[in-house]
Amino acid sequence: MKETINLLKKHNELRVIDEELDIYLEIPHLGYAEVKKADGGDALLFTNVVDKKTGKKFQEPVLMNVFGSYKRCELLFGRTIESVADEITKLLHMKPPAGFMEKLSMASELFALKNIFPKRLKGEGECQEIKYLDDEVDLYKMPVLTTWEQDGGPFITMGQVYTQSLDGEMVNLGMYRLQVYDKNHLGMHWQIHKDSSHFFDQYQKAGKKMPVSIAIGGDPLYTWCATAPLPYGVNELLMYGLITKKPAQLVKSLTTPLYIPRDVDYVIEGWVDPSEMKIEGPFGDHTGYYTLEEPYPVMEVSAMSMKKERIFLATVVGKPPLEDKYMGWATGKIFFPLLKTTVPDLIDYHMPENAGFHNLILAKMQPLYKGHAKQFMHAFWGAGQMSFVKHAIFVDEKAPGLEEYEAFSEYILNRFSPKSMFITEGILDALDHSSPESLVGGKLGIDATVDNALEAPQLLDDDTLFARVKELVDDAKALQQYMTHTSNPITVISVNKTRKVKEYFDALVALSPHMRIVVFVDEQKNDVANPYMLVWRVTNNMDSQRDVFVSGLMVGIDGTNKNKLDGFVREWPDDVDCTVSVVEHLKKIGVWDLDETFYNKFQL
Ligand SMILES: Cc1cc2nc3c(=O)[nH]c(=O)nc-3n(C[C@H](O)[C@H](O)[C@H](O)COP(=O)(O)O)c2cc1C
Structure with a gap:
């Protein structure tokens, strides 16, 4: 992590914040605002970290937004993302060498590949300089952030979760958020489709406790690798070796059989009892909505270890754009050659x-x-x-x-x-x-590979069209048309919903000579003039089987929040919004420097 800080400093990619700030909302709010700046702003190093509730002052700084720009991603990868993708393409298309020179070049490529396999070292690593075992374990020794007001508690947001299959043959590294329940229990939010969840099923069937080791920090590339969607059974640390041409160097955890990189800043180890599930969440998530409370497995922590000099790495999610935009950009590019093998x-x-x-x-x-x-x-x-x-x-x-x-x-x-x-x-x-x-x-x-071109509709201006819409749908509150120069203009209508949206659509079919694609959103919390956030809202809220209507050439899309009117029986989550008093405080102490226009643009 220290090397990372120096690298970021050298490239002018780090802002150091020395003001005293709280792990509860204040630090995450600043991280959230920073990544919304053009090009993702800077990485933020918070040097004066406190827990205002307990009065605790942390020795270690908190680092956020480390991957939050294209430039920083490539700095942390140590090479261009393009070059990683090209290398994977080359490996996937390797053919027997034709002549001596090709043999030579292939030999050097294959020789480099030997470095991709993680290396297990004997003895302890720097991550084990300080150790806490059994009763000494206390997760509150770490500056774990509570990112949003309605969150169920503090969450570790950049934990590298190391697990292994029941027979020990397969090892997995995944990134899942981890809720701190108390001083020695963590919620394991590995979702049902993820690899650690599949391992968990094996332990559950066998009625055996599952070992888990969680690392935080070290080379930031471990954290990116943890998010990489590699196929089940493939250890994500192979990707680390492939990118860096150095094997990840691992040491054994103190109380589980799992190996973790020797240079990480923290290790939390423990066992998950598959017979125990606990409510996890709510958590303000990267959908921009809170994920609802649901039962997830729980880890009882058996040991914690850390470096003497350490940095706590974290991220914050919510409405876009977020740090995961940049992590996902790298993932998209690197996984393109693999996807191409299927298509x-x-x-x-x-x-x-x-x-x-x-x-x-x-x-x-x-x-x-x-x-x-x-x-x-x-x-x-x-x-x-x-x-x-x-x-x-x-x-x-x-x-x-x-x-x-x-x-x-x-x-x-x-x-x-x-x-x-x-x-x-x-x-x-x-x-x-x-x-x-x-x-x-x-x-x-x-x-759209096929051209189904239509004649353009007879356009009306926004005011005239809105007046006509209002005659048919009294609940309509605002209207804006987009892409009116195309044969399928998009009309966005906000409504104060008192009926099913399908009924509004049916009523508006009378205006089909003037409209083609009609998108409905709630009046509350939506601005028909903000296409960036409309895309966010509508693609999040719609289920195409229920929310797409067709009548002749007219298509309706229901992007409203669903409720009893729609026969929707699940709970509908709240938006993730900043806490106004926190933003005001951050402004007052002079650390919040986000342009006011961004506040509306991204609906903070
Ligand atoms: C910031 C961030 C937070 C994430 N949180 C979770 C999470 O809580 N649960 C989850 O299952 N996946 C989460 N993911 C996605 C996983 O890291 C990703 O799907 C990864 O490929 C899972 O690894 P696996 O396939 O080895 O299980 C998160 C990704 C990012 C970038």
Whole structure:
């Protein structure tokens, strides 16, 4: 971590904050504001960390937003992300060498590969300079942050969770948030689709306690590797070796059989009793909503160890953009060659930051036959964590760049008709709140590789159209049209919902000569003039099986919060919002320097 600090300082990527700040909300709020600045702001080092509730002052600083820019990601990788992706592509396409020179070059590549395997060292590591065993264990010795007002408690947000299969043959590294329940119990938020959860099932069936070791800090690349969606059974530390060309050096935990990198800042070890589950959450999550309380396994901590001089690494999630935008950017690029092995005609893909990754993917492909894009949709919805994707738009090779949002939207809307849509059902991220039931729900694919061009509607200006809408739907409160120069303009209408949105849509079919795609949002907390946050809201809130309506050429999308009117029986979570008094305090002491316009833009 010290090396990381020096690296960030050298590249002018670090802001040191010496003011006394609380682990409860204050530090995370500043981290949240910083990453919303253009290019992700700076990494933040908080040197004067306190727990105002207990009066405790922490010796160690807290580091946040370490991955929060493209530049910092590449600094921490020690190379360009492109070069990692190229290397993986090369490995996947290795052919027998043709001549002597090729043999030589292949030999050197293969020789470098020997370094990818983690190395188990004898003896203890720097991470074990200070040890606390049994009764000495106290998780409150660490500056664990409480990030949001409605959170169920403090959460470790950048924990590297090391687990192994019941037979010890497979080792996994995953990043899951960890709720601090008391001085020696942690909630293990490994979701049902994740590898550690599969290991947990094995221990549960065998009725045996599961060992877990959690590391915090060390080389930040361990933390990124923990988020990498490698297939079940593949140790994520191999990725560390591949990127750095150095094997991760591991030492044995003090009280579990698991090995952890010797240079991490903290280690928390313990055992999960598979017969005990405890309510986890709520937690203000990266969907921008709170995830609801649910039972998760609990770890009883048997030992804690740490470096004498250490830094506590953390992140904060909420509404976009977030630090995970940059981590996800690296992941997307590095996993592209692997995804291509399933869908070889894929040219590029991109997950817009404001759709919270799995809620929307844009993909460019080379369509070779009828139905090719649909084949890709099925492949995506069946491929590892890619199968969480709710909405996927496919375009052909002639489309503009996937990040040229204006031109890209224009391209799709000029080819779109209701025939372009394909709606089906599949698995969902455990965090999805919109589906009528958890874990499964609607999937919407749009095949814009085919040109289904329509005639443009007869446009009305916003005021005239709103007056006409108001005559039919009295609950309508505001209206704004987008992309009116295309054959499928998008009309966003905010409503004070007193009926099912489908009823509003049916009433508006009378205006179908003037509208094509109509998106409904709640009046509360939405601004029809803020497309960035509208994309966030609508892709989060909709379940395509329930919320997409078609009448002739007109398509309706219900992006409102669901409730009894919709027959929705699950709890609908609150938005993650900053605590006003905390922001005011941070402004008063002169550390909050976020432009006021950003406050509205990102609906803090
Ligand atoms: C900031 C951040 C927080 C995350 N929190 C969780 C979490 O609490 N639970 C979870 O299952 N996945 C979480 N993830 C995603 C996992 O790290 C990711 O799916 C990883 O590939 C899981 O590893 P595994 O497949 O080896 O289980 C988080 C990712 C990030 C970037």
